[in-house]
Amino acid sequence: xxxxxxxxxxxxxxxxxxxxxxxxxxxxxxxxxxxxxxxxxxxxxxxxxxxxxxxxxxxxxxxxxxxxxxxxxxxxxxxxxxxxxxxxxxxxxxxxxxxxxxxxxxxxxxxxxxxxxxxxxxxxxxxxxxxxxxxxxxxxxxxxxxxxxxxxxxxxxxxxxxxxxxxxxxxxxxxxxxxxxxxxxx
Numbered sequence: 001x002x003x004x005x006x007x008x009x010x011x012x013x014x015x016x017x018x019x020x021x022x023x024x025x026x027x028x029x030x031x032x033x034x035x036x037x038x039x040x041x042x043x044x045x046x047x048x049x050x051x052x053x054x055x056x057x058x059x060x061x062x063x064x065x066x067x068x069x070x071x072x073x074x075x076x077x078x079x080x081x082x083x084x085x086x087x088x089x090x091x092x093x094x095x096x097x098x099x100x101x102x103x104x105x106x107x108x109x110x111x112x113x114x115x116x117x118x119x120x121x122x123x124x125x126x127x128x129x130x131x132x133x134x135x136x137x138x139x140x141x142x143x144x145x146x147x148x149x150x151x152x153x154x155x156x157x158x159x160x161x162x163x164x165x166x167x168x169x170x171x172x173x174x175x176x177x178x179x180x181x182x183x184x185x186x
Contacts, residue, residue, distance in 0.1 A: 047099035052136030071116035130170030143183040
């Protein structure tokens with residue numbers, strides 16, 4: 001007879017030990033945390049790209065609609081909304097709202113020495129999205145200021161975006177939001 005079959009000191013193991021269950025739970029939690037991080041990062045990039053695309057489209061429409069007026073005096077978010085320039089998904093009452101749930105301020109500006117010769121779009125941007133957003137939208141604008149400092153100023157002789165200054169002004173590690181002003185001229 002086989003002694004192993006009838007040995008009372010050997011017990012069959014049933015189920016999993018507590019330690020095994022805890023290890024599996026920790027691995028599942030780590031996997032879910034990683035997945036959450038990736039989804040959040042993707043969503044942040046998507047909002048940033050959507051906002052840059054929207055800003056460039058609005059800027060092109062503004063330039064076209066205001067071409068015959070000669071200046072941008074009197075421009076407001078409501079004027080843009082009333083003229084069908086703002087996508088309906090960006091309208092919140094009389095405001096233009098971003099994917100970051102902040103409002104866009106719009107006003108006539110002075111780019112080339114004449115009041116109202118340009119229009120500025122002021123965005124409040126999460127710092128982690130700031131550099132990507134500015135770089136994606138910068139092609140349409142001769143002047144861009146981030147945190148009160150010009151990072152591009154074509155009229156002032158700075159024809160390209162200063163990446164080092166942009167990084168300093170955006171400071172993705174600082175958290176919170178930063179103001180970015182995009183100025184469009186004639």
